[in-house]
Amino acid sequence: MDEQPAYFVKSVEKAFDVLRAFTPNAPRLTVSQVAAAADTTRASARRFLLTLADLGYLRADGAHFELTARSLDIGRSFLANLELPAIADRHLKALASELNETTSLCILDGADVVYVACVPSPRLLSVTITVGTRFPAWATSMGRVLLGALTEPDLQAYFETVRLQKLTEHSVASLDQLRTEIDRARSRGWAMVSQELEEGLRGVAVPVCRGHDVVAAVNVSLQTHRSPAEDIEKSVVPRLQQAARQIGLDYGGDASGLRRA
Known part of the structure; x- marks a missing residue:
């Protein structure tokens, strides 16, 4: 492990580890569960939890803790100053209405994609995704589009740190296979991932460009039984691409295509 710089405050890192322990799948946690998730001792986890509760970011409910609305303050300023989601909103709504599916806008954040805008399907049954949701980039269509836009040194650095998991039986099994898929997304200008993140779910994404720079990816989430893969290239x-082009134009670019490494 690289040595931390002299200014690095370990307790700040650990406080965020504690906050990140709370997820949509684990919204209420005990001290022991947080200690395991944050890789710390039970005594240390308890001190962090009680301090964060005193500050208003957590709420204690018996033996459990949960996030409060104040925890949203951490990301609210970032989202408020991010123009792109607001610009994309009407285009995502139009696309969701046209396709009758959930549409989203994502950016690359480290090894993950993060949803910065999302319009749920007009249908009652739809994929549940919210702003702030993050997934490993390698397992998503958005991630492969965004990784394909990285420079070769940045992409190589990503390969040196990424850890693949078998999320489903369809997930890519090796870095060579992942590299092939990223190269494919880069060359054709779009990506499709079928059931690699979740069974029964297919994602399709294209880049949003400002000039020659890829700034985000537009995605549509499809249920596999509704949209045969062979029809997607022609119908979706x-x-x-049209929605991404319009978003790029509104964002101040010519949406002319991917930046090559």
Whole structure:
């Protein structure tokens, strides 16, 4: 492990580890569960939890803790100053209405994609995704589009640190296979991932460009039984590309395509 710089405050890192322990799948946690998730002792986890509760970021409920609305303050300023989601909103709504599916806008944050805008499907049954949701980039169509836009040194650095997991039986099994898929997304200008993140779910994404720089990815989430893979290139990809082009234009670019490494 690289040595931390002299200014690094370990307790700040650990406080964020504690906050990140709370997820949509684990919204209420005990001290022991937080200690395990944050890789710290039970005594240390308890001190962090009680301090964060005193500051208003957590709420104690018997033996459990949960996030409060104040925890949203951490990301609210970032989202408030991010123009792109607001610009993309009407285009995502139009696309969701046209395709009758959930549409999203994502950015790359380290090894993950993060949803910065999302319009749920007009149908009652739809994929549940919210702003702030993050997934490993390698397992998503958005991630492969965004990774394909990285410079070669940055992409190589990503490969040196990424850890693949078998999320489903369809997940990519090796870095060589992942590299092939990223190269494919880069060359054709769009990506499709079928059931690698979740069974029964297919994602399709295209880049949003400002000039020659990729700034985000537009995605549509499809249920596999509703949208045969062979039809998607003709029926979905052109509509995604049109929406991405309009978002890029509104964001101040010419949406002319991927930046090459």
